Amino acid sequence: MSGDALPSHGAGGSSFAELLRAQAPHLLPGATTGEVSGPVELPHGTTVVALACAGGVVVAGDRRATTGSYIASRDLEKVFAADEFSVVGIAGTAGVALELVRLLQVELEHYEKIEGTMLSLEGKANRLSSMIRGNLGNAFRGLAVLPVLAGYDLAGERGRIFSYDLAGGCYEESSHHSIGSGAFFARGALKKLWRPEMPAEDAVRVAVEALYDAADDDSGTGGPDLGRQIWPTCAVVTADGVRFVAAHELERVVTDLVAARRDNPGGAR
């Protein structure tokens, strides 16, 4: 960036991403990756689920990152608060995805500070959409990132979930959604376990169970790690804002689940 001078004003508006493109394009996510020949082995993040619950949404993600068949990290966070009333979960190339989350966080705060008011939830979803579209070139080089955005709509007074495709397409999901390599297995579990208007505590339990099922069949998704005491990341968004479920609550949910699955590995009921 350009030393100590204040950025020149003029046609900039209130978007941080546009400002970054004009003032320091080398800092945009994935901007300096250049030409890549052949596939590269980089850490990947894996399963994240989002589901609607009474008065809000719940988003949970496992903690594993893999590079090929090797476990790159056991305690990677994949679910982040984008701002006070929305969370974003990521799947795909970890490095680019984390940078994208950081850009989204600054983008939302930047808008809020300049305009003096928060972006609408659709506005946040659309901003993320254009960032994903900007990453399309990287996706073709094998550096794809696919997020899920969930938040509390202060105007509509309900929780909402937005899914994406690599071209930046943004789709609203009415019940639940999952992303990452274990998404298919998680989706199967969610179809059977999710109920409309379920209380947030139940939704947390269902989210953790869906991640369990994903980890059961997908080597890229981390299962319950009681030995290391590593729990999934789980966020609940309601009218009160974003709350991350505390470790001791998650420990109880995971321990109960593991006990319930003993001699019943598929969770038949």
Added chain:
Amino acid sequence: MTIPVYVSPEQLMKDRADYARKGIARGRSVVVLSCRQGILFVAENPSRTLHKVAEIYDRIGFAAVGKYTEFEHLRVAGIRYADLRGYAYDRSDVTARALANAYAQTLGTVFTTESKPYEVQITVAQVGPDPAADQLYLLTYDGSVTDEPGVVAMGGAAEALTAALSEDLDPAAELGDALRRTVDQLARTGGRALTAGDLEVALLDRSADRRAFRRVPVESVERHLVGEG
């Protein structure tokens, strides 16, 4: 052929400074001061939407008097500067000192090269873990910066206000006490009674984890002013 009139550089600078000073003196006052809970911003501003006090970054706030369009431009430029820096380096690398220097450069350049100087005075404040670690920088129309201990007043009655508030200044006073004292002095120097509705009050909260800037709602200002806060 007309001969251009010679104006000495001294005269030119003096005229510009007088022009800017007159513009600032017309404005109502703003006070920024340290208290136990953080850094308190009190502005005489009946508008609920056109703010004189604003958030720049996690622990940095901004207050201004003078021409709205001009300090609004500086506010936005400050947010852009801070967000760019924080994104390029780390959030902890954004400091009020660096921001004040950037503002000083801009104001200095505008003062000497543009056809008219900015008619503004701004304060950049950074809240620390205790009142002694608070930083208050006062910037004027010509780009001069001063590091003020504990309290800054700007606007028409700045000198009288600063003198009155610096006397028996307690940087560790309770928020309510500091607010009442400041509003008393604002009313005295302005020669008019002030109610909560005439004030814009904000706090850089010392105990905040990350974003420290909060606007204090009118109802709570009212409670503080009658001494119930």
